[in-house]
Amino acid sequence: MRSILVPVLLASVAQAYVDELVGEDQVFNAVLDNLFDRVLEASQLHGDADLDSSTLAKTHPDFSRALQAASNQRAMSSMFPAPVASRSQIAVRGPCQASMGKRAVTCSAKPKVSVGLVGAGLVGKDLIAQIESNPPNGLDISVVAVARSSVMALGAGAPKNAADGKGDPTDLVKLGDFMTGQEGTKVIVDCTADDGPSEYYAAWLEKGINVVTPNKKMGSGPLKRYKEVMAAAEKGGVKWYYEATVGAGLPIITTVQDLIKTGDKVTKIEGIFSGTLSYLFNQPPGQAFSALIADADKNGFTEPDPRDDLSGTDVQRKTVILARECGLEIDMDDVPVESLVPKPLESWEPTAEEKAQGLAKVFIEKMKEYDADMTARMEKADAAGEVLRYVGSIDVKAKKASVSLSSFPKNHPFAATQYADNIVSFASERYTPRPLVVQGPGAGAAVTAGGVFADVLRAGGVFR
Numbered sequence: 001m002r003s004i005l006v007p008v009l010l011a012s013v014a015q016a017y018v019d020e021l022v023g024e025d026q027v028f029n030a031v032l033d034n035l036f037d038r039v040l041e042a043s044q045l046h047g048d049a050d051l052d053s054s055t056l057a058k059t060h061p062d063f064s065r066a067l068q069a070a071s072n073q074r075a076m077s078s079m080f081p082a083p084v085a086s087r088s089q090i091a092v093r094g095p096c097q098a099s100m101g102k103r104a105v106t107c108s109a110k111p112k113v114s115v116g117l118v119g120a121g122l123v124g125k126d127l128i129a130q131i132e133s134n135p136p137n138g139l140d141i142s143v144v145a146v147a148r149s150s151v152m153a154l155g156a157g158a159p160k161n162a163a164d165g166k167g168d169p170t171d172l173v174k175l176g177d178f179m180t181g182q183e184g185t186k187v188i189v190d191c192t193a194d195d196g197p198s199e200y201y202a203a204w205l206e207k208g209i210n211v212v213t214p215n216k217k218m219g220s221g222p223l224k225r226y227k228e229v230m231a232a233a234e235k236g237g238v239k240w241y242y243e244a245t246v247g248a249g250l251p252i253i254t255t256v257q258d259l260i261k262t263g264d265k266v267t268k269i270e271g272i273f274s275g276t277l278s279y280l281f282n283q284p285p286g287q288a289f290s291a292l293i294a295d296a297d298k299n300g301f302t303e304p305d306p307r308d309d310l311s312g313t314d315v316q317r318k319t320v321i322l323a324r325e326c327g328l329e330i331d332m333d334d335v336p337v338e339s340l341v342p343k344p345l346e347s348w349e350p351t352a353e354e355k356a357q358g359l360a361k362v363f364i365e366k367m368k369e370y371d372a373d374m375t376a377r378m379e380k381a382d383a384a385g386e387v388l389r390y391v392g393s394i395d396v397k398a399k400k401a402s403v404s405l406s407s408f409p410k411n412h413p414f415a416a417t418q419y420a421d422n423i424v425s426f427a428s429e430r431y432t433p434r435p436l437v438v439q440g441p442g443a444g445a446a447v448t449a450g451g452v453f454a455d456v457l458r459a460g461g462v463f464r
């Protein structure tokens with residue numbers, strides 16, 4: 001086989017292939033022919049030459065990715081059931097493995113998605129169960145690697161091995177290398193609550209691995225790092241998906257993205273983003289705040305240290321994520337937060353004896369001293385025909401965001417929340433004077449894993 005080395009392939013040209021291949025539903029052969037011609041054009045070579053795929057893959061990874069995108073696109077479509085001949089010298093074997101040097105184009109039935117999971121706790125375990133029990137028709141999807149805090153299992157049987165504590169010490173660089181060698185669309189899912197894995201996103205994305213996460217640390221972390229990750233995704237020709245960081249499985253991020261992509265101008269977003277704080281303020285009036293916290297604790301709604309919920313930091317993170325989605329270049333420090341933890345209790349460190357009694361229990365006892373303030377606020381709101389709701393708010397026009405306990409009329413959508421509902425209202429040029437409202441449970445392993453799974457499928461091209 002004659003082999004040519006394509007000396008120069010501009011990244012922008014390769015990106016154009018990807019855009020074209022992914023963005024349009026074209027006849028596959030024509031796409032491949034076009035791709036081939038443009039490689040020759042970009043390399044200033046002409047004629048009917050065979051291409052050595054492994055040389056090209058090494059020297060021009062962008063071209064390889066473009067070819068893979070073509071292959072995925074081809075195999076995703078039921079419009080092309082049978083292998084067809086092409087004038088192009090590119091042969092595609094299976095949806096994800098491409099080689100060149102032959103004239104025939106062959107494709108297997110199912111495109112492949114290889115998932116590497118970091119974090120197999122409540123959400124991660126549920127995600128594995130959902131992938132294993134509901135693989136979508138037409139997609140060959142499997143979890144090929146699972147990393148926990150100290151052990152990492154790669155290859156066949158990874159979920160079970162990791163659950164049993166079998167494998168090697170966790171090494172997220174090695175995980176990235178392993179995923180690079182996997183077939184088809186590669187996806188690493190970060191299902192930890194830790195900031196550590198965020199540091200690897202850029203490297204993974206640059207290698208052409210999609211990243212999916214319900215972890216808020218990257219989305220609300222330093223703006224500089226956030227921008228680097230966005231740039232890395234662009235460079236790698238893949239995406240970072242984070243729908244489940246706000247509202248768990250509710251369509252919040254995609255709603256904003258769809259509004260913006262279709263030319264609408266989002267003017268304001270307000271939301272009840274914490275299930276715990278939603279639960280507290282959805283209870284009938286007349287109860288002391290400490291009693292409400294005790295009830296939430298009894299029903300499993302609070303963190304082991306209730307201050308983690310009451311401080312508003314979690315809501316602040318979600319507000320930053322949404323604000324950035326609307327183009328605001330802000331960091332956590334730019335978002336003022338009204339903490340519901342009384343000042344003296346912010347720095348309270350429980351003694352060993354108090355810890356033994358249960359941190360939450362002792363904290364709730366201490367909160368009783370401050371009940372009068374909250375009772376007065378609740379009664380004032382009630383007298384005005386209003387209710388209190390803990391809300392993150394983004395004023396896009398003013399480029400400002402904040403988190404506070406605010407009062408809403410009883411006929412406002414936020415007054416109609418129940419149980420631990422999340423609710424988000426999007427005001428835009430189109431959605432005015434009535435905003436678009438999304439409401440529902442915004443926490444829980446099953447719904448969160450479902451939101452993550454949907455992102456994995458987006459990466460795999462299912463919703464294209």
Ligand SMILES: NC(=O)c1ccc[n+]([C@@H]2O[C@H](COP(=O)([O-])OP(=O)(O)OC[C@H]3O[C@@H](n4cnc5c(N)ncnc54)[C@H](OP(=O)(O)O)[C@@H]3O)[C@@H](O)[C@H]2O)c1
Nearest residue numbers: 119120121122123148149191192193194196214215443444
């Ligand atoms: N649960 C929900 O309802 C919900 C809702 C929305 C969003 N989320 C988000 O989803 C994420 C996961 O939540 P979860 O409830 O599943 O947490 P979890 O039950 O505490 O599980 C965390 C998992 O991450 C692993 N882990 C921690 N640090 C790690 C590291 N540096 N490297 C590798 N693995 C590490 C842990 O390993 P070990 O197994 O070794 O301990 C564990 O498997 C969090 O970011 C959370 O904020 C959760």
